[in-house]
Amino acid sequence: MSVTAAQGFTAAGVAAGLKENGNPDLALVVNQGPRLAAAGVFTSNRVKAAPVLWSEQVLAGGTVSAVVLNSGGANACTGPLGFQDTHATAEKVADVLGYSAGEVAVASTGLIGLRLPMDKLLPGIERAAAALTPDGGEGAAIAIKTTDTVHKTAAFRSEDGWTVGGMAKGAGMLAPGLATMLVVLTTDADLDAGSLDKALRAATRTTFDRVDSDGCMSTNDTVLLLASGASGSAPEYAAFAEAVRAVCADLAQQLVRDAEGASKDIRIEVVGAATEEDAVEVGRSIARNNLLKCALHGEDPNWGRVLSAIGTTSAAFEPDQLNVAINDVWVCKNGSVGEDRELVDMRYREVRVTADLAAGSQSAVIWTNDLTADYVHENSAYSS
Amino acid sequence: MSVTAAQGFTAAGVAAGLKENGNPDLALVVNQGPRLAAAGVFTSNRVKAAPVLWSEQVLAGGTVSAVVLNSGGANACTGPLGFQDTHATAEKVADVLGYSAGEVAVASTGLIGLRLPMDKLLPGIERAAAALTPDGGEGAAIAIKTTDTVHKTAAFRSEDGWTVGGMAKGAGMLAPGLATMLVVLTTDADLDAGSLDKALRAATRTTFDRVDSDGCMSTNDTVLLLASGASGSAPEYAAFAEAVRAVCADLAQQLVRDAEGASKDIRIEVVGAATEEDAVEVGRSIARNNLLKCALHGEDPNWGRVLSAIGTTSAAFEPDQLNVAINDVWVCKNGSVGEDRELVDMRYREVRVTADLAAGSQSAVIWTNDLTADYVHENSAYSS
Structure with missing residues (x-):
């Protein structure tokens, strides 16, 4: 095949x-x-x-x-x-x-x-x-x-x-x-x-x-x-x-x-974006946030790190209208505390982060992985 | 004081x-x-x-x-x-x-x-x-x-x-x-x-x-x-x-x-830039390259990862004119193999990466740290 x-x-x-x-x-x-x-x-x-x-x-x-x-x-x-x-x-x-x-x-x-x-x-x-x-x-x-x-x-x-x-x-x-x-x-x-x-x-x-x-x-x-x-x-x-x-x-x-050292596959879906470009920019910013990638590795639904990543972009949004779900639990609503983070079940390999910019109807999905000690070990020992 | x-x-x-x-x-x-x-x-x-x-x-x-x-x-x-x-x-x-x-x-x-x-x-x-x-x-x-x-x-x-x-x-x-x-x-x-x-x-x-x-x-x-x-x-x-x-x-x-989990302090100096903005953009791109940060953690003078980071920027340069030194050894000259990488002594906490864009006279210094398993541990266990 x-x-x-x-x-x-x-x-x-x-x-x-x-x-x-x-x-x-x-x-x-x-x-x-x-x-x-x-x-x-x-x-x-x-x-x-x-x-x-x-x-x-x-x-x-x-x-x-x-x-x-x-x-x-x-x-x-x-x-x-x-x-x-x-x-x-x-x-x-x-x-x-x-x-x-x-x-x-x-x-x-x-x-x-x-x-x-x-x-x-x-x-x-x-x-x-x-x-x-x-x-x-x-x-x-x-x-x-x-x-x-x-x-x-x-x-x-x-x-x-x-x-x-x-x-x-x-x-x-x-x-x-x-x-x-x-x-x-x-x-x-x-x-x-x-x-x-x-x-x-x-x-x-x-x-x-x-x-x-x-x-x-x-x-x-x-x-x-x-x-x-x-x-x-x-x-x-x-x-x-x-x-x-x-x-x-x-x-x-x-x-x-099969990403090096990864223990989680993270699906980041940005919705409610004014444009697809905004959705992709925000998705990539979230995907590249090392602190978030560490938190998700530790099965910590740390939505604050999602918001801090969104805040570095030039996408259209208002900080007090942002919503974030982790594995379908809306832990952040209107830029502040949402549903109980204890409700988030993070035992499985796939993690779904949904960021709602509340600024339009466009969306995009970006995939990334968690950041792990194994990634560090593999890439500090292997010259590539 | x-x-x-x-x-x-x-x-x-x-x-x-x-x-x-x-x-x-x-x-x-x-x-x-x-x-x-x-x-x-x-x-x-x-x-x-x-x-x-x-x-x-x-x-x-x-x-x-x-x-x-x-x-x-x-x-x-x-x-x-x-x-x-x-x-x-x-x-x-x-x-x-x-x-x-x-x-x-x-x-x-x-x-x-x-x-x-x-x-x-x-x-x-x-x-x-x-x-x-x-x-x-x-x-x-x-x-x-x-x-x-x-x-x-x-x-x-x-x-x-x-x-x-x-x-x-x-x-x-x-x-x-x-x-x-x-x-x-x-x-x-x-x-x-x-x-x-x-x-x-x-x-x-x-x-x-x-x-x-x-x-x-x-x-x-x-x-x-x-x-x-x-x-x-x-x-x-x-x-x-x-x-x-x-x-x-x-x-x-x-x-x-005192950066979390770091074992190396990395001084990235970009020289030969057409503008200071170019120098800063290139310096930041190098500073944020996780693969390079892992390599330097492993005391591997992996200049290829420096070049791949430079290549993602919009700075003025020609790929075949780039020069890179690690701890003052010019391991990359004209975009290709330079001095013997075995000459690079990486035992100490401070690492100096010098990137010469050969495109002007401007420069900038960016500081970063290596990426370590300790960073991952600290940030997957500690909610911040």
């Missing part, structure tokens, strides 16, 4: 030796056609890794034959030589598979500021190419893991015969624009690059872009959507866009549930 | 019973004149505690006879009744001391969203007034502590016979605009409220406003400067402003050094 759920795709994951522990670290996803249409969205960080700079150029053409992804090194902040490494990676895939390098997207994840061991990566590509199969999606998903504890895949099958499938990796540096992650989606629907681009941007805007696990934006975020047309079915745009959104939402949820 | 270092001030700290553990929790600072000039700056959080709303009105008049401060409760998000409690507190001080309530500033700190126990607070004011002495500054500084492990005082004595002294509290919710803190500064210099206001705003802009311990902005931040004129000396503005800045810088450093 991964990137090979749709017809017309093969994939593989191998251990090229980039990771010291010998785990799989190189994935290849190949579009067998007949179409080679593609779209991509990338990190909005101005410090972009070499593979992001490369793949942005590739995607500008709207055609992708293959995607090569590696864990074990981000190839970010590696200068012109790092960009040459990405170029050589694409050339190697093109050589082995008989494509043009300009149609090979590259994605990398791992430590920033280290060159990739090309003497291991290039032979790994040959082995991955030799291992390509129509059921290699799971292996590919496993090979892109970094601190992920599980690999992440999803798929949607239409009754009309077309499918959208995908894989994702991401556990830390999760923040909007995008969350720190690599995602490859595939479909056998027969659609052109323009339709793919429109559907992908619409889907990421309300899914991956609204996961804000730790407020840190990566240099490597990449989300690709490849279409083979192999089903022979050309779906209505709306139905296809909804399928892409559903698969992105599924994968985004898996990222939240 | 606290708020009673300057002539013309008395102070006291008592245990009114607001804190369950029986520690001192109520402080009174009284200006005995002959002048009663004052200035104040307050949190820029739009959700403001009742004492902030009250004291902003008081300070608009430029005259303050007394300041009453309590720990054990923030009186924030307590609605109209909370504001009435603040008003009653000022009235009580005015009654006991024979002043007008409109000249009594109020500051509170502690848990948001709980009413203050006025049946304990009002009798406490009587006892504090009875205990006022010209050497009560230390006692007052102790009474405003919350999670602070030490009380914080500072003073500057001019050779011309005038003094600036002060006290501060603050250990968590430290973020700009201002850091979460209560500060009272006093001077016996003979200056009007306009000069005090100008000197105080200039001083806080580059001291308290550039402490960003945990990115969380409080509802209660208050910094007051009171002048008694008791020295009979009217200093040059420049000399006085520098003294105020020095005392603020001293107290701001004490806040950083």
Whole structure:
């Protein structure tokens, strides 16, 4: 049910030796056609890794034959030589598979500021190419893991015969624009690059872009959507866009549930906003409040920290009209004490924070995680 | 060397019973004149505690006879009744001391969203007034502590016979605009409220406003400067402003050094910026990057996380011209690998991060702390 759920795709994951522990670290996803249409969205960080700079150029053409992804090194902040490494990676895939390098997207994840061991990566590509199969999606998903504890895949099958499938990796540096992650989606629907681009941007805007696990934006975020047309079915745009959104939402949820060190998945819904932008700004401010994230970790329904986070935004609201619910108990009404906080049951992993700005009818949902000692331990010991 | 270092001030700290553990929790600072000039700056959080709303009105008049401060409760998000409690507190001080309530500033700190126990607070004011002495500054500084492990005082004595002294509290919710803190500064210099206001705003802009311990902005931040004129000396503005800045810088450093759970004090200096605003924006972005704060906690000179933080800003820079030093080792040059990271000695509490944007000649310094398991523990167990 991964990137090979749709017809017309093969994939593989191998251990090229980039990771010291010998785990799989190189994935290849190949579009067998007949179409080679593609779209991509990338990190909005101005410090972009070499593979992001490369793949942005590739995607500008709207055609992708293959995607090569590696864990074990981000190839970010590696200068012109790092960009040459990405170029050589694409050339190697093109050589082995008989494509043009300009149609090979590259994605990398791992430590920033280290060159990739090309003497291991290039032979790994040959082995991955030799291992390509129509059921290699799971292996590919496993090979892109970094601190992920599980690999992440999803798929949607239409009754009309077309499918959208995908894989994702991401556990830390999760923040909007995008969350720190690599995602490859595939479909056998027969659609052109323009339709793919429109559907992908619409889907990421309300899914991956609204996961804000730790407020840190990566240099490597990449989300690709490849279409083979192999089903022979050309779906209505709306139905296809909804399928892409559903698969992105599924994968985004898996990222939240596997966030580094987290013990709570926190769903922040901002309602009553004057504009959707206001709702998103307030949601992100709440999601990034370390004190609140600690309180929710401790199962303390500390609504004062929600209000102090809202108060730092430029959204339209009056302080004495704000309402906040935690797990559906309205602990803050009209900017002051509401229902008894003892009524809030926080035993479960999911926590729902609802902030009502009482300023309009717009809303947005942002997902984040709690802040835990395990997060600190993982990120003070692991260089990433 | 606290708020009673300057002539013309008395102070006291008592245990009114607001804190369950029986520690001192109520402080009174009284200006005995002959002048009663004052200035104040307050949190820029739009959700403001009742004492902030009250004291902003008081300070608009430029005259303050007394300041009453309590720990054990923030009186924030307590609605109209909370504001009435603040008003009653000022009235009580005015009654006991024979002043007008409109000249009594109020500051509170502690848990948001709980009413203050006025049946304990009002009798406490009587006892504090009875205990006022010209050497009560230390006692007052102790009474405003919350999670602070030490009380914080500072003073500057001019050779011309005038003094600036002060006290501060603050250990968590430290973020700009201002850091979460209560500060009272006093001077016996003979200056009007306009000069005090100008000197105080200039001083806080580059001291308290550039402490960003945990990115969380409080509802209660208050910094007051009171002048008694008791020295009979009217200093040059420049000399006085520098003294105020020095005392603020001293107290701001004490806040950083006592930040909740911190094991590192991190000095982030942004140089080569096109504008001071750019330097501050970049400094804050670095200061708020949880992954970097974890890495520095683990004594890992992870410059990649510095670059990824810079990349989220709108400051003028080119990614391939960025330089980063950690403890004076330029581990990143021209956006890529620089000197050997093994050369960075991170054994000491102070860590210096220097980010060179190579885009101009402006600079700024922001202070923050590392992110630790102790911070998580303290803030998931303690409701504040």
